[in-house]
Amino acid sequence: MPVSLRTFSLSLTSLCLLLPGDSLRAEDWHTTLRAGAASAPRYSGSDERVVAPLVGVEIVSPYGVFLDTSRGLGWGFDEEDFGLSVYVGASDVRKDRKTGFKGSDELNGMGSIKSRPVIGLDGTYHLGPLILGASFEHALEKDDDDHDTGSSWNRLKLSISAPLYEGRFGKVSGGLNSQFGDSNYMRTWYGVSDAQASRSQFRAYKTRTGLISRGADLTWSLPLDKQWSVSTVLAVQYLNHEAADSPIVERRLQTSLAGQVVYTF
Template sequence: MRTKTIYLSATSLWLVTWAQLSTAADWEYSLQAGVASMPRYSGSDERTTLPVLGGQIVSPWGIFLDTHTGLGWGYEDDNASFSAYVGASASRKDKKKSGHLGSDRLKGMGDIKSRPQIGVSASYTLGSAILGATLEHALEEDDKKDSGKAFTSLELSIGTNLYDGDYGTVDASLNSRFGDSNYVQTWYGVTPGQAQRSRFRAYDAKGGMVSRGLNVSWTLPISDQTTFSTQLDMQYLSGDAGKSPIVERRMQTSVMGVLNYTF
C-alpha cells in the first residue's frame, strides 16, 4: 500500500509539472505566403517567378517542424542561437517543369534528386555584428549516378542591423559558401557521361569556395501577429563553380516578398 501511495504521488507530481510546463510557454505557429523571382538554376541567365509557401511549428521545448529546413531542435538566448535538423536537400531538373523549375538548357545532364539532409546552424552576436555558420550534409542517393553522391556544404556569414524604427527593420549580411568536391561536382561539374548526352564539355570541378554574396532584408510590422518582409539576395559564383560550362551568369540575384502570420 505504501508503494502504491508513493507511485500515485510521483505520478501526480509528474502530471502537475507537465501541466505547468505546458502552460508556462506556448506553442508557436507561423504561416508564410509570397512570391519570388530567381534564376532557374544556380548559374542560369533565365529567370522564373514562383509562389513561396511555408509554415513552422515551434514547441516550448525547442523542437520545431519547418517546411524549409525540416524537423529539428533549437536553442536561443540574447547572444547565441543553435539548431540541428533533418530535412530534404535541394533538387534540380534538366528540363522546365510546371513553368517554374528546371531548364531545358540542362537537357541530358539528368536530374539532381532531393535526398535526406542533416544540418546544424549557429549564430553569435558580437557587439553590433551577428556571426553565423550553417553546415549541411546530404546523404548518398546512388553513388553510381552522376549526381547521386553524398555532399557537404558550409555557409559563413556576418550581418548587422542597418535600421530599426517606425518603418520596420533593415538587416544586411555578407556570406560565403563552400562545398566539398562532391558538392561542387554535383551542382557545377559535367561528367564524361553527361558530356555525351548534353551540350556541355566534360568538366571536373574541385571543392572549395562556391559563392560569396550580400543579403539585404526589410521587415515591416503590419500588426502584432503579421509582418511583411522583402529580401534581395546577390551571389557571385566563385572558384570552379564560376568556371563551370553550365554557368551562363556568375552574378545570381533573387528577390522575394513574403507575408508572415504568427499565432
C-alpha cells in the same frame, strides 16, 4: 545548397535571428505562416529566371522542437548571445527539363538531381550589433542513383549580419556570406562528367573542393500589427571561379528577390 529558390527560404528564416532573444525562446507553442513569391534564376548559374510562389509553415514547441518547411524537423535554442539548431530535412533539386518552376531545358542530358535527406546544423553568435552565423549541411547519398547526381555532399555557409535601421518604417538588416562545398558538392551542382558531356551540349568539366560563392543580402521587415508583417529579401551571389568556370554557368552574378506576408500566432 545551390543558389536557388531555397536560398530565400533560408534568408527569410534567418530573419528571425535578428529579432530580440525573448521572442525566440518559446514559452508556448508558436506557429508562423508565410506566403509570397520569388524571382530567381532557374538554377545556379542560369541566365533564365522564374517567378515562383513561396509558401511556408513553422511550428515551434515550448521545448525547442520545431517543424519548418524550409529546413525540416529539428531542435534548437537561442540564448542572449548564442543560438544553435540541428535538423533533418530534404535537399534541393535540379531538373534537366523545364518543369513548372523547376529546371531548365538548357540542362537536357545532364540528369536530374533528386532530393535526398539532409542533416543540418546552424549556429549563431551575437557580437555586439553583429551576428556571426555558420550553417553546415550534409546530404546523404541517393541509393541506386547516378554517381554524378546522387553522391553525398557537404556544404558550409559562413555569414555576418547586422541591423541597419529600425524605426517607424520597420527594420532593415544586411548581411554578407561565403559558401564552400566539398568535391562531391561541386561535382554534383557544377561538374560535367564524360557521360553527361556525351548526352548534353556541354564539354566535360572537373571540379574541386573550394569556395562556391560570395554573397550579400538585404532584408526589410515591416510589422503591421502583433501578428501580421511583411518582409522582402534581395539576395546577390557571385560565383567563384571553380563554379563560374563550369560550362553550365551562363551568368556568374546571380540576383534574387522575394516578398512574403507573415502571420504568427
